[in-house]
Amino acid sequence: MRHNFGAGPCILPQEVFKQASQAVLDFKDGLSILEISHRTPEFEAVVAEAVKLVKELLNVPEGYSVLFLQGGASLQFAMVPMNLLSEGQTASYLETGVWANKAIKEVKHFGKANVVATSKEANFTYIPKDFSIPEDSAYFHFTSNNTIYGTELLTVPVTKVPVVCDMSSDIMSRVIDVSQYDLIYAGAQKNIGPAGATVVIIKDEILGKTTNKIPSMLDYKQHIDGGSMYNTPPVFAIYVAMLNLRWLKSKGGVAEIEKENIAKAKALYTEIDRNPFFKGTCAVEDRSRMNVCFVMENPELEKPFLKFAEENGMEGIKGHRSVGGFRASIYNALPITSVHALVELMQEFAEKNQK
Numbered sequence: 041m042r043h044n045f046g047a048g049p050c051i052l053p054q055e056v057f058k059q060a061s062q063a064v065l066d067f068k069d070g071l072s073i074l075e076i077s078h079r080t081p082e083f084e085a086v087v088a089e090a091v092k093l094v095k096e097l098l099n100v101p102e103g104y105s106v107l108f109l110q111g112g113a114s115l116q117f118a119m120v121p122m123n124l125l126s127e128g129q130t131a132s133y134l135e136t137g138v139w140a141n142k143a144i145k146e147v148k149h150f151g152k153a154n155v156v157a158t159s160k161e162a163n164f165t166y167i168p169k170d171f172s173i174p175e176d177s178a179y180f181h182f183t184s185n186n187t188i189y190g191t192e193l194l195t196v197p198v199t200k201v202p203v204v205c206d207m208s209s210d211i212m213s214r215v216i217d218v219s220q221y222d223l224i225y226a227g228a229q230k231n232i233g234p235a236g237a238t239v240v241i242i243k244d245e246i247l248g249k250t251t252n253k254i255p256s257m258l259d260y261k262q263h264i265d266g267g268s269m270y271n272t273p274p275v276f277a278i279y280v281a282m283l284n285l286r287w288l289k290s291k292g293g294v295a296e297i298e299k300e301n302i303a304k305a306k307a308l309y310t311e312i313d314r315n316p317f318f319k320g321t322c323a324v325e326d327r328s329r330m331n332v333c334f335v336m337e338n339p340e341l342e343k344p345f346l347k348f349a350e351e352n353g354m355e356g357i358k359g360h361r362s363v364g365g366f367r368a369s370i371y372n373a374l375p376i377t378s379v380h381a382l383v384e385l386m387q388e389f390a391e392k393n394q395k
């Protein structure tokens with residue numbers, strides 16, 4: 041049995057794979073989900089249900105729109121300033137890793153980025169705490185979970201300016217108060233569904249203020265007016281996301297999965313802190329519940345441990361090249377039994393290598 045700790049695309053529930061593959065063969069009257077028009081009532085119902093499930097699961101208040109777009113979170117790095125910033129204006133960003141950095145890079149096409157704080161000097165192993173957000177910022181942007189470094193910001197920084205969040209790797213993993221945000225975006229491939237769709241949750245009233253000329257495909261308003269079907273949407277990706285959101289609802293929703301996620305993270309960090317062969321890479325108070333990064337006290341043992349773990353069913357635990365060591369991504373669909381299996385291997389490895 042393989043335990044999939046991959047960082048993204050990542051594990052989804054087996055039952056979702058079964059249902060999705062069935063729909064490839066026969067979605068409706070013998071027709072595949074891959075061959076029907078996105079304008080059929082059947083597919084329109086899929087989009088409607090997917091949007092409804094996002095709203096329900098995250099308790100999205102009135103006045104917000106939910107979109108399923110393409111281009112990944114990376115396109116949102118540019119769409120956000122294009123839609124929310126005007127020339128001569130400044131947007132504030134918290135720099136907590138590679139993804140935040142890539143988002144910052146795109147701002148220069150539309151205005152100025154003001155980095156309120158960074159943890160770059162420490163290879164992003166913590167979340168900066170003391171910073172102030174200038175009140176004349178067009179918006180404030182942060183990354184809630186830093187997938188590569190394994191840090192997570194569970195609270196929303198206090199500010200009067202609109203708040204934009206890249207929630208790609210922890211959306212749907214914990215209860216959030218959407219009213220604290222003005223725009224949330226997330227590439228689907230970590231907790232929502234397969235790659236190919238991007239979820240955007242946007243407060244309608246923040247739109248329509250920029251003086252930028254926006255191409256239709258990059259204009260949130262066009263996509264809102266088109267109900268996420270301004271053009272052909274990623275039909276299959278949305279369908280599988282809808283199935284996965286149904287699964288999440290059937291599990292008791294976000295509050296229930298959050299309890300499991302806390303238990304999984306606790307089990308793994310407890311072992312990392314207890315086992316003298318391993319150590320965490322991040323500030324304890326900023327540790328992510330989704331991506332657990334750790335190294336070995338003796339770096340020479342990292343290769344042997346990786347080999348041992350892979351031979352024993354572990355998939356995707358090699359750390360990102362900019363951190364090294366190991367990263368276990370423990371997204372919603374990963375069962376706690378997989379975490380227990382990894383913990384056992386860590387213990388077994390330590391025993392074997394003890395003098």
Ligand SMILES: *Cc1c(COP(=O)(O)O)cnc(C)c1O
Binds near residue numbers: 112185
């Ligand atoms: C994976 C990830 C991205 C990149 O998403 P794409 O859909 O590949 O563009 C951006 N931000 C965060 C926090 C991520 O985890």
